[in-house]
Amino acid sequence: MLENLDLQQVMVLDIETVPQYSSFEEVPDVFKQLWELKTRSARKEGETPDEYYPRAGIMAEFGKIVCISVGIFTKHNEQVGLRVKSFAGDNECHLLSEFISLLDKQPPNFTLCAHNGKEFDFPYLCRRTLINELCIPSQLRISGKKPWEINHLDTMDLWKFGDYKNYTSLNLLAAVFNIPTPKDDINGSDVHWVYWKEKDVERIKTYCQKDVITTAQLLLKFKSLPLMADENIVIV
Numbered sequence: 001m002l003e004n005l006d007l008q009q010v011m012v013l014d015i016e017t018v019p020q021y022s023s024f025e026e027v028p029d030v031f032k033q034l035w036e037l038k039t040r041s042a043r044k045e046g047e048t049p050d051e052y053y054p055r056a057g058i059m060a061e062f063g064k065i066v067c068i069s070v071g072i073f074t075k076h077n078e079q080v081g082l083r084v085k086s087f088a089g090d091n092e093c094h095l096l097s098e099f100i101s102l103l104d105k106q107p108p109n110f111t112l113c114a115h116n117g118k119e120f121d122f123p124y125l126c127r128r129t130l131i132n133e134l135c136i137p138s139q140l141r142i143s144g145k146k147p148w149e150i151n152h153l154d155t156m157d158l159w160k161f162g163d164y165k166n167y168t169s170l171n172l173l174a175a176v177f178n179i180p181t182p183k184d185d186i187n188g189s190d191v192h193w194v195y196w197k198e199k200d201v202e203r204i205k206t207y208c209q210k211d212v213i214t215t216a217q218l219l220l221k222f223k224s225l226p227l228m229a230d231e232n233i234v235i236v
Contacts, residue, residue, distance in 0.1 A: 002158075002223050007073040007080065010111045010153070011103075011139075012219065014211040015121050016067040016188075016204050019056035022196040024049065035062060054192050058120075060127035064092045066195055068099045068125075069208040071216050074232075080225065081232030082216050088205040093132040100129070103137040110139050113153035115170045115215045122152060155218050174214050177221045181214050209235060 021027050027035065035056070036049045043052050057063035067088040074081040085102075087095040103110070114121040122140060129136050142150050159173060160166050174181050186194055186207055194200050217227050 012071040012113045012216045014069050014208050016191050016208045017057040017063045018192045018195045020064050024053040060124045067205050067208045069212045071212040084235045086205045088201050100137050108138040111151040116156045118154045179217045
């Protein structure tokens with residue numbers, strides 16, 4: 001499949017998510033009860049719903065998207081490059097609308113690629129799109145489609161080679177394939193703090209863009225192609 005993959009028909013993406021409220025105290029009572037039920041089996045013994053709430057961002061029913069970064073491959077003089085763009089801010093409906101508008105300009109069979117995208121990014125985007133009363137773009141619709149009709153690539157899924165017990169982080173694969181990555185000052189577990197306490201969306205956007213670039217480089221490795229040079233990666 002990857003041998004025939006046209007990189008210029010691929011969009012690499014990553015999303016960053018946070019809890020919908022800055023603290024558990026602000027959550028409406030009905031959702032406090034639902035959160036307690038939803039997380040009962042996931043919480044450690046003695047861990048309260050309040051203590052577990054910083055993880056609410058990973059669940060589309062209790063979280064929201066604060067950044068979507070995308071990368072589209074380019075080619076100039078036989079050199080592969082990447083154009084990276086981000087949609088970020090407090091207004092989730094607005095940034096989703098902008099992202100959907102970009103997808104609507106692409107062919108319906110445009111391929112979307114993300115690390116752990118099938119388990120997280122793609123379904124999360126669909127759920128939050130519906131919650132915001134927006135129309136799911138054709139590239140994200142999978143209902144009624146046969147597996148080979150779904151143009152979704154997941155670099156974590158590609159690395160499994162059929163081993164469904166295996167979870168491998170993007171950072172680990174970057175290290176394994178010697179993909180240089182900048183020293184990050186935050187990681188995924190810090191995003192909710194940076195958003196709600198520091199109110200630094202730009203910092204989150206930078207972190208999200210780095211993941212898009214790393215995922216794109218990893219896809220090149222899977223295709224046995226050389227890594228992109230820094231000067232061929234443009235943030236717009």
